[in-house]
Amino acid sequence: MAEVLAVSLWRGGADGGYEDYSVPRRENQTVLDVVTYVQRNLDPTLAYRFACRVGMCGSCAMTVNGRPRWTCRTKASAAAPDGRLRIAPLENLPIIKDLAADMRLFFEKWQGAKGVFAPSKSRTDAIDRILPETPARRAADAAIECINCGICYAACDTVRWHPDFLGPAALNRAWSLINDERDAGNRERLIAVASRGGCHTCHSHQSCQEQCPVGLNPTASIAGLKRRTLAAYLSGEIKP
Numbered sequence: 282m283a284e285v286l287a288v289s290l291w292r293g294g295a296d297g298g299y300e301d302y303s304v305p306r307r308e309n310q311t312v313l314d315v316v317t318y319v320q321r322n323l324d325p326t327l328a329y330r331f332a333c334r335v336g337m338c339g340s341c342a343m344t345v346n347g348r349p350r351w352t353c354r355t356k357a358s359a360a361a362p363d364g365r366l367r368i369a370p371l372e373n374l375p376i377i378k379d380l381a382a383d384m385r386l387f388f389e390k391w392q393g394a395k396g397v398f399a400p401s402k403s404r405t406d407a408i409d410r411i412l413p414e415t416p417a418r419r420a421a422d423a424a425i426e427c428i429n430c431g432i433c434y435a436a437c438d439t440v441r442w443h444p445d446f447l448g449p450a451a452l453n454r455a456w457s458l459i460n461d462e463r464d465a466g467n468r469e470r471l472i473a474v475a476s477r478g479g480c481h482t483c484h485s486h487q488s489c490q491e492q493c494p495v496g497l498n499p500t501a502s503i504a505g506l507k508r509r510t511l512a513a514y515l516s517g518e519i520k521p
């Protein structure tokens with residue numbers, strides 16, 4: 282096994298390019314360790330993003346050898362068995378600098394999908410008890426563990442073709458809230474996700490589900506939204 286990794290990192294903005302670095306190979310090093318080595322030892326001006334380093338915060342996602350990945354939980358040896366790593370910012374988002382993508386549009390689309398909890402009670406009401414085994418709680422649970430990493434968004438060709446598509450993460454979040462018994466915002470949410478760029482724009486080709494690092498299935502959530510919005514049209518809850 283070679284003692285160094287041949288690492289190409291994207292530098293600059295959209296009009297930038299790759300620059301090459303040699304990084305010592307270590308057992309169990311992650312892709313984030315590799316990027317951090319470059320920033321600490323070879324070029325302190327390298328921009329990238331991370332926070333928790335343990336797969337919780339979702340901030341370290343980058344394109345690694347052509348695939349969107351959470352870099353703190355991706356071993357360099359698994360991503361690059363031949364010792365060659367090519368790392369770029371997440372696709373389908375503007376580049377701020379180097380490996381840092383601009384996530385603003387991603388989170389604006391969460392708002393566009395009404396992916397924010399709308400309370401049905403005030404702070405003076407008693408707190409509802411939602412038992413974990415109820416069907417509604419299980420339905421909400423299926424999509425709830427999203428870490429907002431943007432990997433599914435970067436993997437989605439429909440986002441690439443239709444920039445106004447809300448995308449898998451925002452729609453997955455909307456589905457979780459639609460199944461949340463405590464939420465009071467479903468009519469507005471259904472209107473939002475049924476509109477142009479909403480759930481019916483999804484082509485169901487499942488790249489989001491294949492790449493989600495925490496095993497969520499946004500395709501299934503979006504299929505749920507398609508069924509639910511159709512039922513809402515037929516019942517008159519929302520208008521076409």
Ligand code: SF4
Pocket residue numbers: 436437438439440448449482483484485486487488489490499500503
């Ligand atoms: S299933 Fe839908 S949201 Fe997921 S990658 Fe395909 S088009 Fe995008």
Ligand code: SF4
Pocket residue numbers: 339426427428429430431432433434449450453492493494495496497499
């Ligand atoms: S659904 Fe999965 S891939 Fe998409 S943002 Fe959430 S955790 Fe990341």
Ligand code: FES
Pocket residue numbers: 331332333334335336337338339340341342351352353354
């Ligand atoms: S640094 Fe938090 S998920 Fe990778």
